[in-house]
Amino acid sequence: MIQKKICLLGASGVGKTSLVKQFVEGIFNEKYLTSIGVKVDKKIISLAEQQVQLMLWDIEGQDRYHVFQERYLRGAAAYIIVVDQTRTISLRQGIDIHTLARQSTNCPAILAVNKNDLPAAWRLDEDEYASLAPLFDLHFSTSAKTGEQVEAMFLAIAELLHGNKKNDITT
Amino acid sequence: MTSQLNHVLNAMDQLVLEVIDSKSGTVKLLGGDNDWVKALFPQLCPQQSFTISDNTPFLLDFLHDARQVWLGQNDARIRSGLWTEVTENKTELHLEAIAIKKQQKNFLVITNQLEEFQLQQHTKQLARELLLSNDRLCIQNEYLHSRLLSIFKQPPQQSALPTTLTKIIENAEFCVIITDNELTPLVENSAARRLFKEDKPFQIQPDKPIDIILKLMKNQLPEYDRILSTKAHWNGELCWMSPPATLKWLKISLYPVKTKLNEVENWIVFANDISTIKYLVQRNEQLALQDMLTELPNRFSFWQTLEKHITSGKNFYLLYIDINNFRRHNEFYGHDEGDKLLVECGKRIKSMIKGSDFIARIGGDEFAIILTDIDHRKACEIAIQRIIDNTKKPFATSKGETFTVSISIGAANFPNDAQTAEDLMKFIDLSAYNGKKNNKNTIQFYSQSMRDTSHQLIQLEHELRLAIQNNELELYLQPIVDLAKSTITKAEALIRWNHPTKGLIGPDKFIPVAEKSDLIIAMGEWVIQRTCQMVKKLTKLGYRIKISMNLSSAQVTDNSLFSYLHSCVEKYKVDPCLLEVEVTEGVLVDDYSVANKLLSKVRTIGMSVSVDDFGTGYSSLSYLKQLPLDFLKIDRSFINDIVTDDNDKAIVRAVIALAHNLNLCVIAEGVETKEQLHFLTDNSCNSVQGYLFSRPVQFKNFVELLKNQQINGTD
Numbered sequence: 012m013i014q015k016k017i018c019l020l021g022a023s024g025v026g027k028t029s030l031v032k033q034f035v036e037g038i039f040n041e042k043y044l045t046s047i048g049v050k051v052d053k054k055i056i057s058l059a060e061q062q063v064q065l066m067l068w069d070i071e072g073q074d075r076y077h078v079f080q081e082r083y084l085r086g087a088a089a090y091i092i093v094v095d096q097t098r099t100i101s102l103r104q105g106i107d108i109h110t111l112a113r114q115s116t117n118c119p120a121i122l123a124v125n126k127n128d129l130p131a132a133w134r135l136d137e138d139e140y141a142s143l144a145p146l147f148d149l150h151f152s153t154s155a156k157t158g159e160q161v162e163a164m165f166l167a168i169a170e171l172l173h174g175n176k177k178n179d180i181t182t
Numbered sequence: 183m184t185s186q187l188n189h190v191l192n193a194m195d196q197l198v199l200e201v202i203d204s205k206s207g208t209v210k211l212l213g214g215d216n217d218w219v220k221a222l223f224p225q226l227c228p229q230q231s232f233t234i235s236d237n238t239p240f241l242l243d244f245l246h247d248a249r250q251v252w253l254g255q256n257d258a259r260i261r262s263g264l265w266t267e268v269t270e271n272k273t274e275l276h277l278e279a280i281a282i283k284k285q286q287k288n289f290l291v292i293t294n295q296l297e298e299f300q301l302q303q304h305t306k307q308l309a310r311e312l313l314l315s316n317d318r319l320c321i322q323n324e325y326l327h328s329r330l331l332s333i334f335k336q337p338p339q340q341s342a343l344p345t346t347l348t349k350i351i352e353n354a355e356f357c358v359i360i361t362d363n364e365l366t367p368l369v370e371n372s373a374a375r376r377l378f379k380e381d382k383p384f385q386i387q388p389d390k391p392i393d394i395i396l397k398l399m400k401n402q403l404p405e406y407d408r409i410l411s412t413k414a415h416w417n418g419e420l421c422w423m424s425p426p427a428t429l430k431w432l433k434i435s436l437y438p439v440k441t442k443l444n445e446v447e448n449w450i451v452f453a454n455d456i457s458t459i460k461y462l463v464q465r466n467e468q469l470a471l472q473d474m475l476t477e478l479p480n481r482f483s484f485w486q487t488l489e490k491h492i493t494s495g496k497n498f499y500l501l502y503i504d505i506n507n508f509r510r511h512n513e514f515y516g517h518d519e520g521d522k523l524l525v526e527c528g529k530r531i532k533s534m535i536k537g538s539d540f541i542a543r544i545g546g547d548e549f550a551i552i553l554t555d556i557d558h559r560k561a562c563e564i565a566i567q568r569i570i571d572n573t574k575k576p577f578a579t580s581k582g583e584t585f586t587v588s589i590s591i592g593a594a595n596f597p598n599d600a601q602t603a604e605d606l607m608k609f610i611d612l613s614a615y616n617g618k619k620n621n622k623n624t625i626q627f628y629s630q631s632m633r634d635t636s637h638q639l640i641q642l643e644h645e646l647r648l649a650i651q652n653n654e655l656e657l658y659l660q661p662i663v664d665l666a667k668s669t670i671t672k673a674e675a676l677i678r679w680n681h682p683t684k685g686l687i688g689p690d691k692f693i694p695v696a697e698k699s700d701l702i703i704a705m706g707e708w709v710i711q712r713t714c715q716m717v718k719k720l721t722k723l724g725y726r727i728k729i730s731m732n733l734s735s736a737q738v739t740d741n742s743l744f745s746y747l748h749s750c751v752e753k754y755k756v757d758p759c760l761l762e763v764e765v766t767e768g769v770l771v772d773d774y775s776v777a778n779k780l781l782s783k784v785r786t787i788g789m790s791v792s793v794d795d796f797g798t799g800y801s802s803l804s805y806l807k808q809l810p811l812d813f814l815k816i817d818r819s820f821i822n823d824i825v826t827d828d829n830d831k832a833i834v835r836a837v838i839a840l841a842h843n844l845n846l847c848v849i850a851e852g853v854e855t856k857e858q859l860h861f862l863t864d865n866s867c868n869s870v871q872g873y874l875f876s877r878p879v880q881f882k883n884f885v886e887l888l889k890n891q892q893i894n895g896t897d
């Protein structure tokens with residue numbers, strides 16, 4: 012079976028772990044438990060012709076207590092930059108991480124603007140949006156809480172990567 | 183393998199594997215057989231080798247790094263960092279792998295790091311929750327600040343105001359105090375009383391929160407007087423110690439609420455208790471002396487170092503660097519970009535000074551530097567120039583827009599200018615503030631005359647405020663002649679000040695003062711209102727004359743300008759086609775996006791837009807194309823010599839061609855001779871303005887000019 016490694020990156024507390032939990036187990040937890048190091052989850056997705064196993068690398072938030080480690084991106088077929096729409100600063104941090112990540116990989120990048128069940132602290136005007144959108148191959152407005160766009164996002168990523176054999180880890 | 187070794191490894195919660203084949207990741211157990219080991223590798227049997235598989239994907243990935251070590255020549259080791267593995271029976275293992283090469287043997291050690299994991303989890307959990315709550319606090323601060331400002335802006339219903347304010351601030355989680363202009367509190371919330379409640383057993387009269395805050399500021403901030411007298415916004419951290427039991431770290435924000443005439447009506451004061459954040463930070467000695475954002479030494483570290491240098495008695499220069507218009511930048515690009523600019527700026531400055539020099543971030547957009555081993559002014563100037571050169575280069579936002587900033591540097595020498603830390607700081611603060619006035623990169627060394635100048639300016643600002651109130655300003659009109667029609671179709675409104683004792687004062691003397699003090703907004707509104715009245719009068723007299731008014735950079739960035747313009751148009755019922763706004767090329771470049779937005783709006787209601795001083799150095803043609811413009815005004819400096827100077831001829835021809843290409847009309851300013859006029863007519867310039875036709879004149883004289891319409895220059 013085809014396996015694809017997908018990394019979740021972003022500042023701490025944006026909801027990386029929650030997105031994975033919602034997608035893999037269909038569970039959401041209000042309580043914040045910060046991640047330490049890396050945890051890899053797997054989930055099989057059925058596409059039209061075949062199945063793809065996603066290896067989801069949930070990586071500890073990148074902030075002043077944990078610096079970005081580019082080696083975690085090795086072999087990644089795609090990475091998701093998660094930002095928290097209630098905190099504008101997380102968008103900047105996300106873009107910074109994206110810039111760093113781009114120095115070590117050219118794989119597709121996805122932007123997930125998470126917590127869309129809560130009021131947004133910022134609103135992108137058209138110009139800003141126009142300059143931000145091209146940085147990413149796909150973008151989604153997600154909620155790990157309600158599950159909105161979570162499955163859709165991972166499915167779209169799997170479809171995007173499907174056929175792109177270059178980054179298969181094993182078969 | 184002795185069972186003794188196995189015991190030890192189990193006690194250490196470790197598992198040691200010998201690497202059989204590093205390429206495929208085949209390993210064999212050497213020791214360690216705790217239960218978690220079996221859970222991690224169910225396939226593991228003693229004496230039998232096995233291959234690491236994607237059952238443990240993190241470990242499989244780590245083999246890439248491990249091979250670097252194993253295939254190398256020398257003894258080495260590499261760690262994987264912590265990871266979490268979930269076993270078949272759903273328990274979580276917190277592990278770390280170490281690849282080791284020792285005397286030509288390769289090992290893979292896996293350690294169960296539960297304790298380390300829990301420790302990190304515990305501290306980082308706390309730290310990150312604080313980080314998040316700090317973010318939340320900042321958002322709340324900002325939100326409440328703008329909410330309060332909008333209330334103050336509403337038409338006054340004084341009686342209801344305190345009740346409204348009390349309602350709004352009561353639920354804030356932090357201390358909020360609103361005072362009058364004298365800093366006497368009008369309302370405060372209960373968080374304020376809670377925060378400043380002291381545990382003194384027999385205290386009779388507790389100090390008022392505002393008094394405590396002001397006392398702390400006075401004692402801990404040398405720039406305290408300047409902040410109040412210049413009505414500046416300030417925020418920063420202060421330490422409140424009140425024996426026996428009180429020690430709190432406070433984040434204080436002080437915002438002035440100003441009238442249009444730049445007088446402070448109220449102060450808004452926020453105080454947040456950040457002791458827990460500080461405490462956490464202080465547990466790490468290095469962080470405590472560091473500014474969180476730029477990672478440079480912070481204000482406290484700076485004071486310590488400054489005191490040390492003073493005690494050593496050696497000659498040094500103290501510099502104070504302040505980013506000009508940082509606040510505007512912050513508001514325009516957003517606070518995150520502002521933060522980014524500070525970080526980058528700090529880096530650039532730091533890269534320009536010697537390792538033995540000292541740099542700290544001592545306030546919002548303020549840096550201080552101690553230059554040692556320099557004993558004469560020339561050397562200090564060279565060092566400063568290096569800093570300026572390096573900060574002059576463009577910065578980029580995270581979206582890739584580039585922009586430039588200028589800085590003001592104040593400098594003072596120890597021991598020549600001052601001998602105490604407080605005085606030195608006061609002096610360089612004053613120097614930088616003085617240098618700031620022209621918004622360019624400046625260096626100001628402290629001098630005695632500085633105090634006097636600063637007094638004169640304060641005086642002028644004061645008189646200007648009165649001038650607006652007492653109607654001492656007057657709008658003059660200078661005609662603009664349409665060359666095709668040979669008639670006056672337009673006029674530029676120019677402001678003059680009839681000073682009661684000093685006589686007529688030109689705008690070059692007082693506009694800069696107005697711009698510095700925000701009086702420019704009130705003055706600009708006066709101009710708009712007056713212009714509308716004039717257009718209306720002219721229309722009544724039967725003349726359809728357009729009047730253009732100049733907008734300064736501060737007006738362009740003022741959010742309320744457009745609605746003011748619009749309301750005046752409605753109030754005086756003037757045809758907006760008879761109004762034009764004029765901005766300089768410099769403003770367009772500096773405030774590109776805001777200008778763009780504003781000008782587009784202005785044009786949608788029918789007004790036209792012209793660019794003043796065109797050609798004076800920015801030549802931002804690519805910008806021009808995208809901006810909503812109607813007219814280009816060629817700067818007078820090109821017109822002066824067009825008859826004699828071939829270079830200027832070529833430039834003017836090119837500008838006219840360019841403008842026509844972009845569907846813009848061209849106005850030539852400063853036309854004084856017939857020869858100049860002929861040249862412009864021959865080259866299809868659209869309109870002209872200058873002494874050849876008329877100086878700027880008072881309204882009644884302008885009407886005379888219209889009546890005669892026998893303009894001197896047009897034969």
Ligand SMILES: Nc1nc2c(ncn2[C@@H]2O[C@H](COP(=O)(O)OP(=O)(O)OP(=O)(O)O)[C@@H](O)[C@H]2O)c(=O)[nH]1
Nearest residue numbers: 023024025026027028029041043046072126154155
């Ligand atoms: N309302 C809402 N809350 C969310 C959402 N996603 C995450 N959260 C909450 O946000 C907090 C942080 O979520 P995590 O998933 O732990 O964040 P993280 O990015 O993994 O954080 P680190 O591991 O520290 O980097 C938790 O309290 C979650 O309950 C969401 O979509 N909506």
Ligand SMILES: [Mg+2]
Nearest residue numbers: 027028045046
């Ligand atoms: Mg997490």
